[in-house]
Amino acid sequence: MNDLTPISDVAIPKIGCGDLPVLRERGQREVFCGLTGIVWLHRRIQDAFFLVVGSRTCAHLIQSAAGVMIFAEPRFATAIIEERDLAGLADANDELDRIVDQLIERRPDIKLLFLVGSCPSEVIKLDLSRAALRLSKRYTPALRVLSYSGSGIETTFTEGEDACLAALVPELPASPAQSLMVVGTLADVVEDQFRRLFAEMGITNVGFLPPRRAADMPPVGKGTKYILAQPFLAGTAVALDHRGATRIAAPFPLGAEGTALWFKAAGRAFDIAKSKIDDVLAKPVARARAALMRQRAVLEGRTIFFFPDSQLEIPLARFLSRELGMVLSEVGTPFLHREHLAEELALMPADVQLSEGQDVEKQLDRCRAAAPDIVVCGLGLANPLEAQGMTTKWSIELVFSPVQGFEQAGDLAELFARPLRRRALLKV
C-alpha cells in the first residue's frame, strides 16, 4: 500500500461476497467452546461474576484456558453438577439458589451475575433463564442475574461473548436519542482512544457494549446506530435490531486501513463532513502506517495459514495481505457470517482459499502440504507444528491482546512478525 494514499480513496471493489469459494469442513474441531470468553469478559465488566453451571471439565477448561491462575480470587466459578443432581436426589434449582447465596455472601460487591450454561446443563435441560429470573427477583435491586449459554454444543469460542452480549441487550435502558453504540469487548485503552477520536469528529453520544461497569449500560432505541468492533456478534446484532437500532456496515477496526474505514463508516452514518473525518484521522493513520512499515520488512511476501479459531481470521487476513503484503495460503474460520463480513470479503484477494468449519486432521495435511511461512493456530497445535519445523502464532493472543485501532496496528503486526524474527535469531 502506498504510504501516501488517503484511505478514503481506497476503492472497495464490488466483488459479490458470494463469489469467493469456501471449503466447508465437518469433522473434529480443535477449538475452544464459548465458556472461554469468560476469561476476557470478566476482566472487561469489572463488577460482574460468571457462574458456569457445568461439570468438572468446564471448570478445568476455564482454568487451563486462562493459562496461569493469575487471580487468587477470580470473578468466575463453576457450580459443578454431581451425581446426586443427576439422580434427582437434589433439586437443581434449590442447589443453584444455595450456591448463589454462598457466592453473594462472599462477594457482596458483585452487581451483575451471569449463570452460564454448559454442555451438561443443556443436555439435562436445566432452564437457567428461569433460574436467573427467580434469582433476580430475590436479589433486586442489589444484583441482576442473567443467563446465557457458553456450551460447546451451542457456541464456538468467541460465540460465547456473542451469547453474553445478546443476553445483555434486553436489559439495556431504552432511549430514542441519537447515539452511537460500539459493540464487542475492547481493551479499556482502546475504548478511550476510540472515544477521543469520535469526540474529535463530533460524535459525543457514544456507548460501549459491554460497558466496564454493570451500571453503565448504554441506552438503545430507534435513534441508536451500532457498529461492531468484533466480527463474531451475530446474535447480539439481531437482538439490537430487535430493539430498533440499526447496524453501520464496515470492515473491522484492525490495521490502519480497517480502523480508518470503520471510523469513516461511523462518521458517514452521523453525517460528519468527509473533510472533518479526514482531518481527525490523518495523524493517527500516518502514525499507524509508519509503525506498520517497520513490520512490513519482516512480513512482506511471507505466506500465512489460518486454522479456524475466533472468527477474527478474515479481518486479520485482510489486514496482513493488504497492509503488510503477506500472501494468504488458507484462511480458516469456524463460522462465516457473510453479511457482517461483506465489507471484509470485498477487500480480500480474489484467489484466497477460505475454509469454514474444520476437520483438523485433513486441515493439518493441507497445512503441511502448503508449507506456509507462518501458521496461526490454537495452543493444542502450536508446539507440535513447531516441532515439525513450522513457525506458529498462537491465535488466542489475538483475542486477549489490545489489537484494535490505530495505535495498536503496529503491535498487531508485531505479533505476527515476532515468531519469524525469533526463528531467525535462534542459533540452537
Next chain:
Amino acid sequence: MQLTLWTYEGPPHIGAMRIATAMRGVHYVLHAPQGDTYADLLFTMIERRDQRPPVTYTTFQARDLGGDTAQLFKNAVADAYERFKPEAIIVGASCTAELIQDDPAGLALALDLPVPVIPLELPAYQRKENWGAAETFYRLTRGCIGAFPRPARTTDRLVKTCNILGPTALGFRHRDDLHEITTLLGQLGVSINVIAPLNARPSDLARIPDADFNIVLYPEIALNLATWLERQYGQKFINITPIGVGATRDFIAKVAELADIDATAMLTQTASRLNWYSRSVDSTYLTGKRVFIFGDATHAIAAARVAADELGFEVVGLGTYAREFAREIRTAAKLYNIEALVSDDYLTVEAAITAANPALVLGTQMERHIAKRLGIPCAVISAPVHVQDFPARYSPMMGFEGANVLFDSWVHPLMMGLEEHLLGMFREDFEFHGDAAPSHLGGKPVQAQPEPVLTTNQATAIWGADAEAELKKIPFFVRGKARRNTERYAAEQGTALINIETLYNAKAHFSS
C-alpha cells in the same frame, strides 16, 4: 452441586489421556462435545510435548444431537484406526457424552477392528483425574495381557526382575523421578522388565506378569493395577515412595529383599548432600519452622516425613485433595499430632493455611497463590502441574538426588540463615526496617519508594495530566519502559509538554 473456583484435578477422562499420551501405539477415541479438545493444550503447552496427544474427539454440536451421534462416534473410531494404525484403542465418553448414553463400548466393538479395543467407564460426575488414570491403566493392562503373544517365562532366572508402574504424561517430575529410580535399580543390580505407562507399548503391558515384583512409583496411578497383579499373578509390590533420604533407604531395603540381593553397601553410604547440609550450622535456623503441607496424598505424606525428620521443621498442617487416600493421610497426620485436611475446596485450604499461620507452605500451584497472597514462602511439591513443574534441568523429587532438590527448593524460599540474622541485627536501619520482607519473595515494600531524583543536566519534559492518566492504563510491567521511552522521545523532539499525542508518537517511534 459444588461451588468451585479452582479445581485440583481434571475430570477422569483427562487421567485416561495421561495414560494414552504417555504410551506409544495407543489411540484414545473420546466421545465429547466441541470444546473438550482444550485438553490437548495441557500436554502441548504445560508439558511442552512436541506431539499432539493421541486422541480423537467426536466434537459433536447441537445439530448432531438431533441426528445420529452414535454414527459420528463409529466413524471417528474407524477413521482414527485408518489414520493412526494403533496397536490398541481405548474408547470412552466425557461428561456430556456420558449423559447422551451412546454406548461407545458397544459401538466400537461392533466395528470388529483387528486390534484390542478397550472400553472405559469413567463416571465423570463422581470421579476425577487420578482415579481416571488409575482405572485406565488397569483396564488397558488387563485388556492387553493375552491380546499379544509373549515369550514363555523362563522359570529358573538367576536375576530377579521388576516392573516400574506409574509414571505418566503430565506427571509431576515423573520424567526425572523415573531416571533417578532406574539408575538406582541399575546400581543395585536389579533388572527392569517393563516401565509403564511412560513410553510403553500395548505389547509391553502384556509382558508385565513376567516380572518377579512390581514397584508402585505413584500409588495414585498404579496401586489398583499392582493390587490386581498380586492377586492374579502373585507378584509382590513395593509401595514405598522414595522421597527423602529415609524413604529412599527404606525403598532400597525393600527392593533388596524382594530381589534377593545384598544392598548393605548402598544403605551405608551417604549418597545425598541433604544429610550434611541439614546438619551444617547454617541450617540451625530451620529448626521448628512451622510448615503447612498440601498436595496429592503421596507427595504430601512423603514431604511431611522429610520436613519433620530430615529438615527439623514442625508440621502444622497436612492435607490432600485426593479423597481416595483419606485414610493414608489421616494415619500420617497422627504422627505429627494434627488433624488431616481432606478437601478439594480451594477456599477451605486457604482458610486452613491462614489459621495455621505457617512459616513455609509446601503445596501445589494453588497453595503457591494462597501463600503469595498471605506473604508466606512456598515451594511446590505436587500436581496439579504448571509449566514451571517441567524444568529444563534435571530435577527429580525421588532418590538421593531428589533429596538434594528438596533441600534446595524448600530452604531457598525461606530467608537464608545469615540473612535472617543480619535482618535482626540491623532491624532499625532504613534498608532493613522492621517490616522488610526478603527481597526475593516479591513482597511489597512497606515504605513508599522515593521517586528517583532527576539529574539536573537532563532536560525532562513535563507530563500533561491527560498523558499521565493515559500512561496509567498501560500494564504496570511495561509502564516504566513506556515512561522512559516517551521522555526520551520528547527530549529528542524538543517537546516540553508530553500530551497523549506525544505518548503515542513515542510508542509508534519505538515500537518494533
